[in-house]
Structures are given as structure tokens and as C-alpha cells.
Amino acid sequence: MTRTIIITGASDGIGAAAARQLHAAGERVVIVGRNPAKTEAVGRELGADWHVADFAELDQVRTLAATLREAYPRIDVLANNAGGIFGDRTLTRDGFELTFQVNHLAGFLLTNLLIDRLIESEASIVQTSSLAAQRFSRFDIDDLQGERRYSASAAYGNAKLENILFTKELARRYGGDGISAAAFHPGAIASSFASTSTGAWRWMYTNPLASRLLTSVEVGGSRLAWLAAGTPGLDWQSGQYHANNKPAATSALAADPLLAQRLWKESAAMVGLAG
Ligand SMILES: NC(=O)c1ccc[n+]([C@@H]2O[C@H](COP(=O)([O-])OP(=O)(O)OC[C@H]3O[C@@H](n4cnc5c(N)ncnc54)[C@H](OP(=O)(O)O)[C@@H]3O)[C@@H](O)[C@H]2O)c1
Numbered sequence: 001m002t003r004t005i006i007i008t009g010a011s012d013g014i015g016a017a018a019a020r021q022l023h024a025a026g027e028r029v030v031i032v033g034r035n036p037a038k039t040e041a042v043g044r045e046l047g048a049d050w051h052v053a054d055f056a057e058l059d060q061v062r063t064l065a066a067t068l069r070e071a072y073p074r075i076d077v078l079a080n081n082a083g084g085i086f087g088d089r090t091l092t093r094d095g096f097e098l099t100f101q102v103n104h105l106a107g108f109l110l111t112n113l114l115i116d117r118l119i120e121s122e123a124s125i126v127q128t129s130s131l132a133a134q135r136f137s138r139f140d141i142d143d144l145q146g147e148r149r150y151s152a153s154a155a156y157g158n159a160k161l162e163n164i165l166f167t168k169e170l171a172r173r174y175g176g177d178g179i180s181a182a183a184f185h186p187g188a189i190a191s192s193f194a195s196t197s198t199g200a201w202r203w204m205y206t207n208p209l210a211s212r213l214l215t216s217v218e219v220g221g222s223r224l225a226w227l228a229a230g231t232p233g234l235d236w237q238s239g240q241y242h243a244n245n246k247p248a249a250t251s252a253l254a255a256d257p258l259l260a261q262r263l264w265k266e267s268a269a270m271v272g273l274a275g
Helices: 013-024 036-046 058-071 098-113 115-120 152-177 199-206 217-229 257-271
Strands: 004-008 028-033 049-052 077-080 124-128 180-185 240-243
Touching (some): 004 013, 013 028, 028 058, 036 049, 077 098, 098 115, 098 152, 115 152, 152 180, 152 199, 180 217, 217 240
Parallel strands (some): 004 028, 004 077, 028 049, 124 180, 180 240
């Protein structure tokens, strides 16, 4: 039976590359992006369905979830890949710090709004995290909005650590219901990443000389495609963080189950879901 693989952030970069690879391997991919023209272009290229939502507005995530539920009676893989690093501290219309919302809270909400469908499908849920979780996070569960201390790097590192904590708590809560969850670092990838950031991040990813040190989007996409195409329990273990298609070390905080549970509860309260 053809599987259905939904990838957010699939209008560009790692998500688009993964969608192309999975499509070439015969999988049915569903493209989710923010920019309507870019999203449509990838959808048309692959003959795939496409959907548009800006994760900086949680109501758009709610509408997206309703559309996906209506359109897909099975969802075999949900890849929460949309994200990025930004600049000065900015609040969304929903009142949350932008990096936190786009990288973590929106994917948390989308997953929860689809959870019964994902359970029925015994789905894999994949989070595109980053080495930044280990390198740049200064995680404080009592300061999720970066009100006390903010830098673009730390906000990004924190959000990518939240992707791993979310993965672990998903595996703990729903492993018995057939859900598998994985997080991964795609590599330092030459994509549109950091194009709306500032300082060293923007320079690293947009300067032609510096960006020669980066790896191709095809390699980054292949890391996501490997998890999406793989069999949990056989190719990878649920609840793990991966780099280079194998389990990898990350921040020690990612191993704290109480922190993962607390993040879930706080996130659920923010989006109006039962914890
Ligand atoms: N590149 C790297 O070195 C690297 C390393 C580690 C982790 N990552 C992670 O990999 C993931 C993909 O990034 P990438 O490198 O492929 O960057 P990218 O080329 O900039 O792609 C980012 C994707 O996320 C979408 N997106 C961004 N903001 C969004 C929003 N507000 N609402 C909905 N979608 C939004 C973009 O949509 P539009 O293009 O339609 O606006 C695009 O499809 C991100 O989670 C990133 O943090 C990247």
C-alpha cells in the first residue's frame, strides 16, 4: 500500500530535497510550505498535493490540521521540518517568541491535532532538530519566550532542544499506541536557512566562500528521507536523536524525562490543549 508522508517546510531546502527523494522512491509525499508560489512549484514538480500555512500564526496551523485530516485517511509519516533561525526577539500575533513558535510550538500543535490519525496509522513522527541543541542552547524551562535572556543563537538552540524533548515525550506517551518518533541533525546544509537572520549566521549561510564549507541540500534531505522511509525498531529506535543516520549525542538535558514532560505541559497550555 502506498504510504502518505507529510513534510512541513517542504517548499525549500532540506524538506524539498527529502520530498524529491521520497517521491523518486515511489512514496506519496504531501508538500507543506509557507510561501504559496514556492510550495505550489514543488507540488507541481512532483505531482504532489500541496498546502500552505504560516506557522507564525497558530490559527493557520489549526486550519492546516483540519485540511490534512479531511484529505488523508492515513498519515504514515509526519515530518515536522519547518523552521529556521531569525534575528532580534520578535513576538508572533499569538504572543510567543517567533523562533520558539515556528520551530517547536507550531509542530507540537499540528502533531497533537493529528494524533488520533497518526495513532490509527501507526505513524512515524520526525523532527528536524540540529547540532545547535547541544552547541547553542541555554535552555530555561521557566523562560521559554526568552524574556529574561535572548539571542538568536540561543533561541534557535533552545528550539532545537525542544524538538528532541518533544520527540522523547511523544515516544514515551504514544509508543504503546504504535507511534514512533525520531529527531535528527541534517548536517550544516547550504539551503535558504539563516537568510532572514543577522550577523555570523547570515554570513555563514549566504557568503559564497563561507557556504562552500556547507553540505548539499541533497545530503540534508537524505537524512530526513532515511528516517521517513525506514522501519522504526529496525532501521532506527524510537525516541532517539540521530546524526549521519545513526544515534548521536546531544545536550544532556535531552535525557531528562521530567523536563520533556514539563515542556509538553507548558506547550499544551499555550495552545489550549489538555496537558
Ligand atoms: N540548513 C542547516 O544547516 C540546518 C542545520 C540543522 C537544522 N536545520 C533545520 O532544517 C529545517 C529546514 O531548514 P532548511 O535548512 O531546509 O532551510 P530553508 O531552505 O530556509 O527551508 C525552511 C523551510 O521552512 C519553512 N518555514 C520557515 N518559516 C516558516 C513559517 N513561519 N511557517 C511555515 N513554514 C516556514 C520554509 O517555507 P517557505 O520557504 O515557503 O517560506 C521552508 O520550506 C529547519 O527546521 C532548520 O532549523 C537546518
